[in-house]
Amino acid sequence: MARNDQLIRQHKLLQLLECSRFGRTLEELRADLVLDLGLTTLHERTVRRDVEALQAAGFDIQNDSVERGKVYKLGQNNKGVHEVGLSASEMIALSIGRELLFPLVGTQYWRGIETFWNKVQEAVPDGVFDHYSRYRKTLHVFGGPSKSYENHEGMLKTINRAIIEHRVIEVEYESVGKPVSTRKIEPYGLAVYQSSIYIVAAAPEVVEPSERLRNWKLDRFRHATALDEYFKPDPNIELSKHLGKSIGIFSGEDPTMVSIRLGSRAAAYVREDPWHPEQKLTTQDDGTTVMTVPASHPREVLPKVLSLGADAEVLAPPEFREAVAEAVQKMATSYAGASA
Template sequence: MARNEQLIRQHKLLQLLEMSRFGKTLDELRDDLVSDLGLTTLHERTVRRDVEALQAAGFDIQSETLERGKVFKLGRNNKGVHEIGISATELIALSIGRELLYPLLGTQYWRGIETFWNKVREVIPDGVFEHYDRYRKTLYVFGSPNKTYEQHEGMLKTLNRAILEHRVVEIEYASVGKPVSTRRIEPYGLAVYQSSIYVVATAPEVKEPSQRLRNWKLDRFRHAVALDEYFKPDPSIELADRLGRGIGIFSGESPTIVHIRLGERAAAWVSEDPWHPEQRMELQDDGTSILTVPAAHPREVLPKVLSLGVDAEVLEPKEFRDAVAEAVQGMAAKY
């Protein structure tokens, strides 16, 4: 554990030095490390040893004495470790990716995106940027929700550290329509789905293995504290595979196969904008199509089917069909 903590600390040190234009003293670096990593205490000698270890590893960390004391900063060799050529096409792709990640505004992830973007703008020739700017105006990115996670930055730092160190986290969680509850979770990773961040974590009190891993929406976190309690990760949990099993963010050991009858127009729309990589579409003799798609929960299918109106009908399983029928009946009663 000590070795892992040292690596995390030294990586954060490099980030702090990279973001500092005029350098930082050891005291300032120590205070920033304590704040960003959620530490209770950290001695200046430890910070000095970390700086020396990074210098020994080849990082160009220079020092100079100013009125406020001895400051450390990255030298020129680290301002551009890798010199790269970038074309207008690559700039367009980079800027589009940046705009798609606006929901991360205010988090440590966004700072990394923004500092890299600024570095690129500083080094590219004027002619290349003018060429890029002219073509960039032909494509616009919009439709992302107007939300950021700036207020959750502290919790994200806590959760990141807990994921790396396998620490149990105590959270205050406000499910929709329910009072705030205090829970303990074992975080495995973070996932971004439709501009929202989710914490993929197990609930220790749940004993059924297939139900333990859940996705907790960060918007509903009111507080998060990494405890001095560690958990042993389950080696059988593969997040990339698990998160891709259904058409939404709900989790489960195995997805349910849902069959949906689509009219001609609905089938064309779903073909243009697929719900899942493994979906299948079979054309029927009457001109309709049967869509077969995996889903973990009826609530994943419900909004998609309702958006297609009378052009879509859930055939099976019964649980999914009943969920849509109940929603339609409720809407009919109101309208």
């Protein structure tokens, strides 16, 4: 156990020295080790012994006297001493991200994730990996995706190639409740939203520039073919901005600001789990809260409002309020004959 602790400290020491251009004093190294490794105590003498042990092992660790004291830094012979340099906390963060990307299982993206994860396990010292394994058991991730796109691997490869080469794709697309239709799209990128993959692509037949870019759900693709037909990407399109304008996955250059009245419990939930970075909550004189939030389609607001029950009411605009009212009326009809 003690040897593992020493190995972990020395591994982290090398990381700290690698990213320090002007060197660190023993006290600075000690403080960083305590913070990064979550230690309760660590004496400066222990840090000095670890540095000396690394020097004895052949690492080119040099020291120099500067205004703030003696500093230690890596010499030119030891720049980039680790192929992969990760601490236990960084491995925990990486493993959580890996679990959240389970929808990509079976695709070329997942193989890349797994290959990198395997390299990490092989590259870090056993002591560091053991330290990670112990602490990883204290954190559990629930509510993750329950599906994968393994069966869509071929289509993903075709779509990815078309995005890079700016090629038009001919797809067989089946919207919910509608027959399969064949159409052409101009793909710009991929997006993962709530465990589903979407293709952000322009519809060539749409003339209005603000309406051309749409998000197509990969689950509804039945076939995709990259054509020998190319398109010129619109230089004004920024996918990060396009995807971040609304609370959901529906696209639109000008999302609508929706006003929703929230009771005290609903307001507390929304403060804990915000719907959008640009949402605004305003407390009213009667104790309720009015939230304004951007949305591109009533279907983005509907499930969120219904999840809050009678503690949430859409005030405006009318089409959003009517959409929720219609859904509530249909639900009331369905439950009208239920026993108490």
